[in-house]
Structures are given as structure tokens and as C-alpha cells.
Amino acid sequence: MSVTVRIPGPLRKISNGADKVEVEGSDLAALVAALEEQFPGMKERLVDENGELRYFVNLYLNNEDVRFLDGLKTPLSPGDEVSIVPAVAGG
Amino acid sequence: MTAAQQLTPEQVKRYSRHIIMPQIGSRGQRKLMDAKVLVIGAGGLGGPAALYLALAGVGTIGIVDFDVVELSNLQRQVLHNTETVGMPKVLSAAQTLHRYNPEVKVVTHEVAITSENAMELIAGYDLVVNGADNFATRYLVNDATYLSGKPLVDGSILIFDGQVTTFIPGRGCYRCLFPEPPPPGMVPNCAEAGVLGALTGTVGSIQATEVVKVILGIGEPLVGRLLLIDALTMEFRSVRTQRQPKCPLCGDNPTVTELIDYEVFCGLAPPPGGENGAAAH
Numbered sequence: 593m594s595v596t597v598r599i600p601g602p603l604r605k606i607s608n609g610a611d612k613v614e615v616e617g618s619d620l621a622a623l624v625a626a627l628e629e630q631f632p633g634m635k636e637r638l639v640d641e642n643g644e645l646r647y648f649v650n651l652y653l654n655n656e657d658v659r660f661l662d663g664l665k666t667p668l669s670p671g672d673e674v675s676i677v678p679a680v681a682g683g
Numbered sequence: 684m685t686a687a688q689q690l691t692p693e694q695v696k697r698y699s700r701h702i703i704m705p706q707i708g709s710r711g712q713r714k715l716m717d718a719k720v721l722v723i724g725a726g727g728l729g730g731p732a733a734l735y736l737a738l739a740g741v742g743t744i745g746i747v748d749f750d751v752v753e754l755s756n757l758q759r760q761v762l763h764n765t766e767t768v769g770m771p772k773v774l775s776a777a778q779t780l781h782r783y784n785p786e787v788k789v790v791t792h793e794v795a796i797t798s799e800n801a802m803e804l805i806a807g808y809d810l811v812v813n814g815a816d817n818f819a820t821r822y823l824v825n826d827a828t829y830l831s832g833k834p835l836v837d838g839s840i841l842i843f844d845g846q847v848t849t850f851i852p853g854r855g856c857y858r859c860l861f862p863e864p865p866p867p868g869m870v871p872n873c874a875e876a877g878v879l880g881a882l883t884g885t886v887g888s889i890q891a892t893e894v895v896k897v898i899l900g901i902g903e904p905l906v907g908r909l910l911l912i913d914a915l916t917m918e919f920r921s922v923r924t925q926r927q928p929k930c931p932l933c934g935d936n937p938t939v940t941e942l943i944d945y946e947v948f949c950g951l952a953p954p955p956g957g958e959n960g961a962a963a964h
Contacts (some may be wrong), residue, residue, distance in 0.1 A: 601844040601913065602870065611916055624762040647863035648870070652922040660925060675922060677911060679861040680841035683728045683871040 595623060595668050606633045620651065621664040623674060630671040637662070638676065648679040688713075694786070706901045712740060716786075718898045719743040721808035723796060723824050725776040726750075727878065729814030730762040730836045731887030731897055732894070736812075737780040737787045745790040745808055748772040759880030789872055796820060798942035801827035810897060812890050813837040814964065816872065818864040819945040824891055825857035829932055836893045836905075838886045840878050841871070845886040845912035848924060849893050849904040852933070859927035859934075860909065864949045882914045891927070 594614045599607045606650055607613060608631070617623030617632065628635035643664070651658045652675040658666045668674070690698070690709055694716075701707045701715075718741050722729040725748040733744055750772050752763040767775035773791035780789050792804060801823055805811060810830050813835060815821050821839070828835040828850070835850045837857060850856050889910065895904045908921040931938045946952035 594834045600911075601842040601915065602876065611913065646865075648861050650861070650867040651920075655920075655922045657923065657925070659927070675911075677846075677909070677922065678870060679818070679865060680844060680846060680870060681816065681818045681821050681864075682840040682878055683724050683726055683814040683838070 594670060596671075596673045597623070597627065597675065600676055600678055602678055602680065603634070603637060603676060606631045607629070617668055619664070619668055620653070620658060620666045620674070622670060624664065630676045637678075651675070652677060694740070697784075697786075701739065707899060711899045711901075713775070714898055715740050715895065716742045718810070719745070719808045720810050720894055720898075721745040721805060721823075722812045722814060723747050723749065724814035724816060725760075725762055725772040726756065726814055726816060727759045727873070727880075727883030728887040728890060729812065730776065731884045732812045732814060732836075732838075732890040733776060733931070734761060734783065734895060735778060735888055735891035737784045737789070739891070740784065740786060741778065741894070741898070743788045743790060743808075744793060745804070746773050746776050746798050747792040747794065747804060748776070749793055749795045755874075759878065759883045761884065768821060769789045776869060792944060796823060796827075798823060798944065801942060802831060805831045805833060805955065808833065810834045810836070810894060812894060813839075814887065814890070818870075819949040819951060822864060822948060823945045826932055826939060828852070829856050834897050836890045836897070838890045840883055840886050841873060842876050843879050843882060843914040845882055845910075845914070846914070847886055847889050847905055847910045848908060849897065849906050851897075851904075851906050853926070854906055855924055855926040856930065856933045858932045858939075859930045860924050860928070862927070868951050879914050882912070885912060885914070 597613050597615050615626045617626050691711040698712050702709050722733045725746050752767045752770050752775050762776040762779045771793050773793045777791050794928050799817050813824050829852050839849045893904050896904050909924050910921045928935045947954050
């Protein structure tokens with residue numbers, strides 16, 4: 593069951609330059625684990641030491657902030673799109 | 684907002700491409716001429732935002748910046764030029780804006796915006812544009828505009844990515860979007876990672892568009908939406924944002940009821956031992 597993950601510019605160093613990747617996962621936690629397997633170093637950018645979503649990187653499931661859904665337990669369906677959106681401060 | 688007096692024939696000519704549109708008209712143009720907008724930062728975003736606001740005839744444009752123009756700014760910062768290197772940015776900016784539109788009043792605030800002066804600075808304006816280049820100032824401006832009850836048009840950029848959103852007090856804020864800043868060093872800034880010059884123009888120009896819409900009350904500003912721009916794939920899309928009931932600033936039980944020390948909040952300074960809040964820049 594494949595889900596599209598959109599990788600933002602600042603994290604493409606980790607994804608070897610890819611802006612979109614296909615990942616398997618039945619929920620967001622599984623998706624993060626699969627991302628880490630494919631791109632080591634990605635997980636620590638998304639979740640903290642306690643396994644909680646970081647407060648300065650948002651995950652959106654089809655445009656909805658997963659903090660307003662079920663966080664890392666949010667279930668995924670085939671064809672879903674997950675966007676990683678980090679806070680950036682440049683001006 | 685009180686409408687300014689009749690437009691002069693010269694103003695009718697200068698603003699004719701706006702006035703001819705029914706969404707603006709001469710009434711809207713007078714609203715723009717009555718508006719007071721504060722721009723935080725005369726850099727990559729604040730520059731093009733202020734430029735288009737000045738061209739649009741926004742009556743009063745305040746600019747806050749304490750930096751001087753550097754050669755490395757000129758790859759993107761359209762208000763400055765080779766001859767103004769070394770000049771305070773607010774002066775270089777004011778000079779440029781006046782050349783484009785001498786009718787606009789440009790108020791220069793050559794200071795760092797801090798927890799001590801932010802409320803006072805913002806009090807003189809209807810609306811704020813955030814073109815800050817660091818997290819501490821971004822949170823400071825967010826909190827100060829919310830506590831002042833003023834709309835905030837926020838923009839940020841890094842590498843080839845841009846983000847824009849508009850916060851109306853009570854409908855979500857930057858803390859609802861990103862509850863905490865990244866620890867220092869985790870997210871690079873533009874000096875460390877770079878930024879595409881033309882992208883700052885895209886984002887700053889979108890911020891100016893948002894300001895005009897909010898002043899005129901037209902269209903659908905980016906309220907409840909975060910616009911994401913990827914200049915490499917040239918995709919523009921938006922994700923939904925909302926007010927977080929647990930937000931410490933604008934939530935149901937706020938704990939941030941006045942400005943705090945944003946250097947400490949962003950991990951840039953140790954918690955103070957009875958000292959005043961540090962400057963946020």
C-alpha cells in the first residue's frame with residue numbers, strides 16, 4: 593500500500609534530492625519508519641527522542657495537519673499524500 | 684477606516700490600473716492611501732512587499748530594520764543597490780520607495796524589534812508584514828500582533844522553498860502552526876543554506892497582495908491556509924491551518940499574555956537571572 597510523501601527542499605539532502613517518494617505504511621508511524629529505512633536520518637527530523645512529532649516540522653495528510661487528526665496513529669490509505677513542511681525563518 | 688479626500692487628477696492617473704478594477708475603484712484606492720502598514724525587515728521579503736505597497740499608494744509604510752546594506756544582500760534585496768552599500772537599510776529603503784512614489788509616507792524605525800518596543804511600534808499601524816530572518820523575531824512579531832489585535836501577513840523562505848500565510852487574531856497564529864521553534868542549528872538560515880533571489884520577490888509580492896486584499900476586504904486571503912511554494916518544481920499548493928485550542932497564545936486558556944524573552948524561547952540565550960528580555964534579532 594503505497595503513499596506519496598512530499599519532501600521539502602531543506603530535507604532533500606536526506607532524500608538524495610527527491611522531491612516525492614513512494615513509501616509503504618498503514619499509519620503515519622509506519623510511514624516514518626519506512627522513510628527512515630529508505631533515507632537514514634529522516635526520522636530524527638520528524639520525531640523527537642520520545643517518538644513524538646516535532647513541533648517545528650508539520651506533517652499534512654492530504655492537506656490536513658495530522659496534529660488535528662490522530663498524530664502518528666493517523667491511518668493511511670492507498671493513494672494518500674503526506675507532506676512534510678518544516679518551519680523556515682528566512683526573510 | 685475613513686476614506687481620504689478626493690483623488691487628485693495626478694493620483695487618478697497614477698493609480699488608474701487599480702482604480703479601473705471594480706474590486707478597488709476610487710473608494711478602494713482611498714482606503715489604500717489611508718492604510719498604515721508596518722514591514723518587519725527591509726530585506727528579501729520586506730523589500731518587494733514594501734515596494735509593491737508603495738507603488739499601490741499605501742499611505743504610510745513603516746520599516747523596521749537595524750542592519751546596514753551589505754554587498755551580499757544585493758543578489759535579492761530590490762530596495763538596495765551598489766551605491767547604498769554601507770547605508771542603514773531603512774534609509775536606503777526609504778530613498779528607493781520615495782523615488783517610486785513620493786506620495787507615500789515612509790517611517791523608518793532603525794531599531795531591532797524587541798519585547799520592549801514591539802507593542803509600541805505596532806500600535807501605530809493597521810497591519811504587519813513579517814519579513815524577519817530568524818525564529819526569535821518571527822515568534823515575537825506573531826505574539827505582538829496577536830496581543831495588539833492586528834492582522835499579520837507572514838512569509839518565509841529558504842533555499843528554493845517559500846511559505847506564506849495570513850493570521851487574523853482569533854483564527855490561528857504562528858504558534859498554532861509551529862508550536863515551538865527548532866533548536867538552534869537544526870534549521871539553517873539563508874546565510875548558511877542560501878536562497879534563490881527571485882523567490883524572495885515571489886514571496887514578498889504575494890505578501891503585498893495579501894496586504895492589499897486585507898485592507899480592501901476583497902477575495903480570500905490566506906487565512907486558515909499555508910501557501911507552499913517550491914521554486915524548483917514550480918508548484919504552488921496550500922495546506923489547511925487552524926486555531927489550536929491548546930495554543931498558549933490564542934488558545935482557550937492562554938498562558939502567554941504578554942511578550943516574553945524570545946532569545947530564551949528559541950534557545951539562543953540562557954534563562955535570564957532577573958535581567959530584562961533580550962533583543963530578538
